[in-house]
Amino acid sequence: MGIFFRLLLLFSIPALSDDFYRFIWDGRLLINGLNPYTILPSEFIKDIDYQRIIGDKNIFQYLNSPNYYTVYPPFNQFTFAVAAWFSSGSLFGNVIGLRVFILLAEIGTLMCMSKKNTEASVMLYAFNPLIILELTGNLHFEAVVILFLFLAYKVHKKTLLLSAFFFACAVSTKMLPLIIIPLIIKHLGIKKGVIYASIVSIFTLLFFAPFIDKMLVEKLFSSVNLYFQKFEFNASIYYLVREIGFQIYGYNIIGTAGKVLAFLTFSGICLISWKNKNLFVGALGILTLYFAMATTVHPWYASTLVAVTIFTRFRYPIFWSYLIFLSYAAYQTSLYQENLWLVFLEYSLVFSIMIYEFSRWSTEDSR
Structure with a gap:
């Protein structure tokens, strides 16, 4: 039933958030061989190839931060690009493509939860209006982060390497999980925890490798810094x-x-x-x-x-x-x-x- 309620939103356009327009923007830049981390939307619209690459010229007017460089990490960018590639320029198709990733993540999360919790506990997540509307409905990739974090926990006793890979995938979707690294180090023990954190760092750097640019760090963190000090x-x-x-x-x-x-x-x-x-x-x-x-x-x-x-x-x-x-x-x-x-x-x-x-x-x- 939890999956059914999410499927009801499969063909809807997000109504409570406009972040998905930036997802589409970044994805279309990427499939055209352009690095979304180094391109400012407000400057790019002056480019002669702007409409050929972005497609719908109205997308720009819906961007909520056209004067900021993108802050979405590499795994997010990968999903944006795949959705853009399959949509063939269709805004509606692009939205459905993004939602498929989130639906798959939510199904995975519900499966992980059902094996570790009582039915009543799982229902608190499965039927939660915020989870359904904001993740599946409004296309927020916290759904993917949650799945990767649960997978990292699920396998950490068997293999730290695979667990660190899943954790790096979570970080490469949203950087929020980085704040629990000190907790993980304490949980695993100093030696094993530092090794785990190092492996996570290596995998995360590998995710960023295709986007490496001499101005990448400056532009990415300037946007993150502005987010914390302006918004x-x-x-x-x-x-x-x-x-x-x-x-x-x-x-x-x-x-x-x-x-x-x-x-x-x-x-x-x-x-x-x-x-x-x-x-x-x-x-x-x-x-x-x-x-x-x-x-x-x-x-x-x-x-x-x-x-x-x-x-x-x-x-x-x-x-x-x-x-x-x-x-x-x-x-x-x-x-x-x-x-x-x-x-x-x-x-x-x-x-x-x-x-x-x-x-x-x-x-x-x-x-």
Whole structure:
């Protein structure tokens, strides 16, 4: 039934996100022999071959970051290119091609979950509206990341090499999994963990190898840096810090606050990794800390938390997966405007449930 609900969306065009236009853009550049990491959309439209390569000239007007270089890692780019190649220039066909990858990943994830959890736990993921709508519906590749992370965990006791390969595939789809590397090193032991991390690094570099350009690192990380220091949406702790900044300095302190919160997040990740004995609970804690400190938290970001929490007894990410839809209130009008009261409602409820669960389980574990 979980797969059936996802198949209902097979022929739909995403309605709650426009990220897929950049997926299509990057894929069409790649199948024409162009490196998407070194081409700025706002500059490329001036090229004489622009329409021949991109096809539909209207795609550019739907790009949400035309003045930024792409931030999507190599495995993502591979899926974009395959979908673009099979679609033969059709926007609709391109969307279906991208969705096939996500559907296959979701089927794999449900199979992995069903072998390790009770039926009730799997249903929390299989029928979750956020998971279905944001991953399959809106074409977010967290679905692929989740599958690769589960595969990496599934085989890590048998072969570290294959596990590291799957983990590198996850990193090469979205870079988020890098934040749990310290936890993995602690879980495996320092020696084995460092070897594992090194193998992951080698595989990741091999994925990037076809795109190597002298300006690649500068352009890729300039976009990532701008993302953390310029963009803000549906944040929690950052919004409180920002408000304090307005009261004290009279302007938005995102440039400074972003760096300070990043440092605190890194420190917290190291502490959680060192103190935690359970891999899934540790990963849940690290992801929770990361999103709590982030300046931008789109609804689909919560999908990784939902997937991980299925393997624990914590359920606050499930509540968040319903409450996070409140963030879409910002798009009720053409003029983007967040309702901070709704943001406050969202996070006050989530943090209340989270604090209750952590206090409850920690008390029981201490008995």
